[in-house]
Amino acid sequence: MQASTSQSMILYVATQQHCNLPDSSIYMPIQVGAVGKPDIGFLRDDLGKNISSKNPNYCELTAQYWIWKNSQSNIVGLCHYRRFFFKNPLSVSLDNTLTESLIQKKLSMNDAVLPTPLIFNQTIGEHFAQFHGNATLEVCAEVINEVSPEYMSAFSTVMKGHRLYAYNMLITRKGLYSEYSEWLFTILKTFENRINLENLSHYEQRMMGFVGERLLNVWVEKNKLSTTETPTFITSEKTPLIRQIRWTTHRVLNKITHLHEQY
Numbered sequence: 001m002q003a004s005t006s007q008s009m010i011l012y013v014a015t016q017q018h019c020n021l022p023d024s025s026i027y028m029p030i031q032v033g034a035v036g037k038p039d040i041g042f043l044r045d046d047l048g049k050n051i052s053s054k055n056p057n058y059c060e061l062t063a064q065y066w067i068w069k070n071s072q073s074n075i076v077g078l079c080h081y082r083r084f085f086f087k088n089p090l091s092v093s094l095d096n097t098l099t100e101s102l103i104q105k106k107l108s109m110n111d112a113v114l115p116t117p118l119i120f121n122q123t124i125g126e127h128f129a130q131f132h133g134n135a136t137l138e139v140c141a142e143v144i145n146e147v148s149p150e151y152m153s154a155f156s157t158v159m160k161g162h163r164l165y166a167y168n169m170l171i172t173r174k175g176l177y178s179e180y181s182e183w184l185f186t187i188l189k190t191f192e193n194r195i196n197l198e199n200l201s202h203y204e205q206r207m208m209g210f211v212g213e214r215l216l217n218v219w220v221e222k223n224k225l226s227t228t229e230t231p232t233f234i235t236s237e238k239t240p241l242i243r244q245i246r247w248t249t250h251r252v253l254n255k256i257t258h259l260h261e262q263y
Contacts, residue, residue: 009100010073011171014060015042015081020235022084022097029081030063057197058188059209060168068181075107077171082234085113085171089231098230103171111225113171115232117163124214125159132210136195140211143191144218148183154222158214165220168212169232180219187215 013021013029018040021027031037033055034044045062046052049069055062060080067076079085085098098113106113120127129137137159144151170177188208197205220227 007073009075009103010071011077011079011085011098011103012043012063012067012071013079013081013084014063017081019081020094022094024097024099026100026103027097030066032060032063054208057192057205057208058212059206061184061188061209061212064168064181064212065185068178068185071174074174075103075171076174076177077103077113077169079169079232080167083167083169083232084235085115085169086231086233089233092233092235094235098171106228106230107171107173109226110228111172111176112220112227114165114220114227114229115167115169116229118166120162120164123160123162124164124217127164128159128210128214132204132207136207136211139194140191140214143187143194147187147190151218151222154218157221158217163217164213165217166213167232168209168216170216176225180216183219184212184215188212 007025009026010028011026013019013027014032015029016032016037019029021029029042031040031042031044033052035046035050035052035055044052045055045066047070048066051058051062051065058065060078064078067078077085084094086092086096087098087102088096090096103113122130125137141152141155144155170180172180188211191211192208195207197207200207
């Protein structure tokens with residue numbers, strides 16, 4: 001495949017292996033962490049301007065960097081080889097994934113398409129600190145305060161909240177995607193220089209991807225984007241409707257709990 005594309009809309013599918021795709025030309029697989037790896041016949045994230053070698057730390061964000069630096073499409077998005085945006089929560093069939101016309105309609109009324117947010121009983125800050133350490137969160141806050149202090153209020157709002165747009169998945173116009181990416185990778189580059197990834201566990205070495213998920217929420221909050229949310233599921237999941245019901249119940253109970261705490 002070519003290292004860049006001018007197709008009007010492309011949703012890049014981050015993968016490291018052969019995978020099934022929706023039957024639509026808007027879905028393009030991109031082999032992430034491709035540097036030094038055998039060619040599997042897909043677009044590679046080590047072509048053009050890239051950070052492919054950083055994939056063990058940045059996860060799917062190496063695909064986002066490639067999109068930012070190389071894609072010429074008017075509308076771009078990122079999903080995963082097993083996780084896609086779906087029209088509704090009733091099926092994980094690839095026939096139920098978002099279509100070009102539906103995305104166009106959504107973006108005619110909104111700035112971005114995002115996954116249905118995850119809802120936590122803990123705050124987002126507490127949840128991150130529990131699994132990745134409070135010191136790491138403090139370093140992230142320090143970097144934002146130094147590099148983009150105008151984002152500190154939004155950072156605080158997100159960390160005190162309970163909603164999280166996860167998976168680094170986003171669909172929007174290329175101009176807005178580029179604005180976000182330039183801000184994100186500026187923050188991450190400074191953050192990466194402040195922490196010692198080599199001292200972290202194999203799982204924790206994916207830290208840049210974890211932080212990126214939170215920073216997407218900060219960017220959306222700060223820029224007051226108009227967004228539309230759509231379900232995201234793993235295609236191997238057999239009971240997406242049951243999971244959706246569980247999430248909905250969890251969200252309702254969580255709201256009731258917070259209302260009770262206010263009085």
